[in-house]
Amino acid sequence: MAGPKANVDAADDPDDPDDSGDGVRIDMISGARMEGLTTMEKIRLILDGVRDGNIVILEEGLSPDEESRLIEVTMTEISPDDFTGIEIETYPKAEAGDQSFLDKLMGRESTQKLTVIGPANRIETLHKDENLISTLVSRK
């Protein structure tokens, strides 16, 4: 499935100047970009971007196990006056309940859910329901 073009190259380059000025940088990462990555590579990609102050949008989200590990790694990286954690939003409908027994047995987890992740001190959810996520993103 073709997804939005991932803008992750700059995030990989620590020398890249922050050309966003007072703006907010958004990295939209396609499902294809995430597909070949291990759980820890995905988590690093997300957290490195978020710790740089960026908003990361995942086309296909994370599996429940990956979400669990993302919370765990986020907690280990929180430090006073530096990084207070993440704000993460997906649509509330749980995908897991819709999977067939065979899908679960074969490890075919349905995780396709648009996911927005940002620094906790810069992103605030205004409204959320089954069909709409409305967030306020503040500048640095």
Added chain:
Amino acid sequence: MGLLTNLRDSISRVTDGLFAADEPKRIGIYGPPNAGKTTLANRIARDWTGDAVGPESHIPHETRRARRKEGVEIERNGRKVTIDIVDTPGVTTKVDYKEFLDHDMEKDDAVRRSREATEGVAEAMHWLREDVDGVIYVLDSTTDPFTQVNTMLIGIIESQDLPALILANKTDLEGSDVQQIANAFPQHETIPLSALEGDNMDEVYTKIAEYFG
């Protein structure tokens, strides 16, 4: 045919022995901070063992280590169910020490508390993936259940096929809305209660025996 039947019966007896029904199941009490998890854990422990599990507080992240109360025997309808209660720190994706300063805490204490809180959340996630056999998910029925932490945790619990009982706590407070929680997680049964006042605990114990027995 008889040989196969005997073999199957033998295997069944061995596996039954390995996974004995009377082996206490570890039931994790999960939920967001300040939902009343420790109040519930203490209520259950006091009702059936006479001891408490840990201190309760209105300040978020009072519980910063998972605490286990072993061998809690709950008697329901003539049968006994033995469980280990694991009271876990409230799960969140963010911890800012500045929030604790609002509770008359010095900066050093607030920073220490936030560091312990982050360790506690990581520990709780580890327990959920590795070490619990079932989950009691506690929500404050006066707050909006449509939060990302709730959505993710219920998803994680479901993905592991753990039996889960959702409790709508704090029904003694004005603004309690149990139906809102039932609507948020229609795939699960929602039981109302006030752990603080002990309201509806009979039904809670019946459901614990039913789900985890």
